[in-house]
Amino acid sequence: MKSTVSIFTEIPETLHESLKNYLETHPDWDENRVLTAALSLFLLQNGDSDRRAARVYLETLFHHSSVETPSIDSPATANLLDTP
Structure with a gap:
């Protein structure tokens, strides 16, 4: 996603509550x-x-995460690779 556009919209309050809970x-x-x-x-x-x-859609699902994926060289990944 190279550029973005801001929008303003109204949604039902119950939908907003569900979104907040999520x-x-x-x-x-x-x-x-x-x-x-x-x-x-x-x-x-x-x-x-x-x-x-x-x-x-795919970029939003898979590439926009703020959670880092461990690299193959990270200690956490190395431990996983060492287990049988």
């Missing part, structure tokens, strides 16, 4: 990431199957 238990997600994933998935399912929407 975000409290999933600290690697934020409102922008959730809404981007939801909108891009909606467009994939209901639009013209635009590859750009698919790319945004």
